[in-house]
Amino acid sequence: MMTHQAKTPLKMGIAIPNSKLGMWLFLGTEIMFFTAFIGTYIVLRMGSPGWPTDVHVTHISIAAGGINTFVLILSSYFVVVAHDSILAQKFAKAWQFMLWTLLLGVLFLGIKSYEYTGKFEHDILPGHIPENDKQAMDKVVHQYGNIVDAKLNATYPKITKREDQKTELDADIAKLKGKADATAAEKQELADKTALDRLYTEYVDMKEHVRNSWSLGFPQSLFDQYRTRDESNEEWKKKYDAWKTDHKAEIDAGTLKELKDYLNADGAVAPVTLHEVNDKVEALKNDAALKPMLLSLQPAHPILYGNLFASIYFLMTGFHAIHVIVGLIMFALVLKKGSKLCLDDATFVENIGLYWHFVDLVWIFLFPLIYII
Amino acid sequence: MSDHAHDATHDHEYHSHGKLYFSIFLALCAFTLISIMADLIHIPNRALLVGVVLSVAVCKALCVLLIFMHLKFERTWKYLLLAPTFILAATIPFALTPDIGTHYYVPTAPQIREYEAQEAAKAAGGDSHGHGDSHDAGHKAEAEKHH
Numbered sequence: 001m002m003t004h005q006a007k008t009p010l011k012m013g014i015a016i017p018n019s020k021l022g023m024w025l026f027l028g029t030e031i032m033f034f035t036a037f038i039g040t041y042i043v044l045r046m047g048s049p050g051w052p053t054d055v056h057v058t059h060i061s062i063a064a065g066g067i068n069t070f071v072l073i074l075s076s077y078f079v080v081v082a083h084d085s086i087l088a089q090k091f092a093k094a095w096q097f098m099l100w101t102l103l104l105g106v107l108f109l110g111i112k113s114y115e116y117t118g119k120f121e122h123d124i125l126p127g128h129i130p131e132n133d134k135q136a137m138d139k140v141v142h143q144y145g146n147i148v149d150a151k152l153n154a155t156y157p158k159i160t161k162r163e164d165q166k167t168e169l170d171a172d173i174a175k176l177k178g179k180a181d182a183t184a185a186e187k188q189e190l191a192d193k194t195a196l197d198r199l200y201t202e203y204v205d206m207k208e209h210v211r212n213s214w215s216l217g218f219p220q221s222l223f224d225q226y227r228t229r230d231e232s233n234e235e236w237k238k239k240y241d242a243w244k245t246d247h248k249a250e251i252d253a254g255t256l257k258e259l260k261d262y263l264n265a266d267g268a269v270a271p272v273t274l275h276e277v278n279d280k281v282e283a284l285k286n287d288a289a290l291k292p293m294l295l296s297l298q299p300a301h302p303i304l305y306g307n308l309f310a311s312i313y314f315l316m317t318g319f320h321a322i323h324v325i326v327g328l329i330m331f332a333l334v335l336k337k338g339s340k341l342c343l344d345d346a347t348f349v350e351n352i353g354l355y356w357h358f359v360d361l362v363w364i365f366l367f368p369l370i371y372i373i
Numbered sequence: 374m375s376d377h378a379h380d381a382t383h384d385h386e387y388h389s390h391g392k393l394y395f396s397i398f399l400a401l402c403a404f405t406l407i408s409i410m411a412d413l414i415h416i417p418n419r420a421l422l423v424g425v426v427l428s429v430a431v432c433k434a435l436c437v438l439l440i441f442m443h444l445k446f447e448r449t450w451k452y453l454l455l456a457p458t459f460i461l462a463a464t465i466p467f468a469l470t471p472d473i474g475t476h477y478y479v480p481t482a483p484q485i486r487e488y489e490a491q492e493a494a495k496a497a498g499g500d501s502h503g504h505g506d507s508h509d510a511g512h513k514a515e516a517e518k519h520h
């Protein structure tokens with residue numbers, strides 16, 4: 001390279017091919033692009049005590065990340081070998097090594113999509129993750145509601161309102177039950193509709209408890225009684241306060257009689273817990289009649305900062321994966337030349353090599369930052 | 374580089390960098406293993422773990438930049454071209470840090486309150502009612518057992 005300037009007449013600018021200068025300028029902008037993400041991540045992370053690091057919670061696979069790191073390093077090595085081979089005029093060897101690079105890039109994307117699939121399966125997606133117990137319970141109810149809606153809509157596609165669908169369902173069940181000489185198909189229909197009715201009833205039960213934040217053990221039949229307890233009535237209040245200090249004390253004859261067993265020392269219903277809700281989900285999923293309808297219902301576990309984590313994970317690894325895809329297109333373009341590959345392609349191969357090394361470079365930082373720390 | 378290649382093939386045989394490249398490849402593999410080992414041996418000191426894996430990442434990045442991307446062999450233009458990008462890149466975290474690191478106010482993000490409640494429950498003996506951390510810890514332990 002030193003001999004270059006001596007031989008050619010004085011040339012303005014930098015003594016490298018324009019395309020290579022262009023590539024380096026582009027990589028300069030890329031450095032700023034990725035460090036903006038990485039820097040933001042580090043700052044957010046440092047300001048978030050309790051960030052999820054347990055791989056069982058985040059479903060991060062260090063093995064997959066480690067293998068992908070090796071895959072990219074190997075592919076980077078193959079690119080320099082390919083470039084070296086072109087300069088040494090071993091074009092077939094160069095072509096082969098670029099093919100290996102392309103295949104390794106595809107393997108990288110394959111492992112990446114396997115990881116993404118796991119994230120989708122566990123619903124580790126931005127905006128989908130409950131960050132506290134209340135949100136986790138709401139998520140279970142929301143999931144359950146979607147299942148009930150889907151089942152009711154499939155059974156009664158012409159009726160739009162959930163309440164009307166339920167009325168129709170009750171009518172159908174009553175009709176089928178009244179049949180003395182029911183056929184096998186009708187018996188099956190009765191079983192299916194009874195199960196759907198239970199699915200609905202269990203859903204409403206869970207939803208009402210979670211909405212009021214009352215323990216699942218507190219029967220729905222007592223909700224109104226509890227709501228209408230008359231604390232403004234002085235006489236009632238006195239008896240109620242006496243009961244609160246001593247549970248054996250006599251309270252109002254009518255209003256609190258049945259309620260008494262469900263109230264704690266403060267005179268309030270025990271709050272619903274995530275533990276209760278998740279246990280209920282497991283119980284429903286083990287119910288023979290409901291099982292087939294509740295396959296997609298999952299217990300929910302809160303992940304503090306889970307949404308921020310998922311956003312950052314998908315933003316950084318997603319943009320990196322897009323860069324890998326662009327790199328693969330570049331390699332495919334040069335591989336298309338086949339046996340026509342010649343010394344004139346050396347600059348192009350060096351440029352896409354620079355780009356590919358940069359993609360590797362980004363991963364070198366993403367791997368420890370996302371997978372290990 | 375094509376000019377260089379042209380010169381090389383006409384004036385003298387091209388000297389392959391194959392050996393250098395291969396040793397760099399081995400170094401990169403070794404560095405990756407160090408990172409994974411650092412994770413596997415569960416370094417109790419978090420700052421040390423972060424220090425180790427990020428130092429390793431910087432070493433790997435230097436290997437790739439200097440040798441694979443030939444920066445070691447390039448002329449002065451590399452400083453002119455790369456210095457501004459590195460300065461601007463470093464500016465972003467520095468510009469954002471005050472909001473997280475040196476604010477005068479007490480942060481009240483719901484996550485921070487949740488975390489403090491969990492920590493308080495843990496300190497109180499872990500038999501929390503409202504917050505699910507004890508349950509969550511059980512869930513984690515269970516998951517670990519399955520592994």
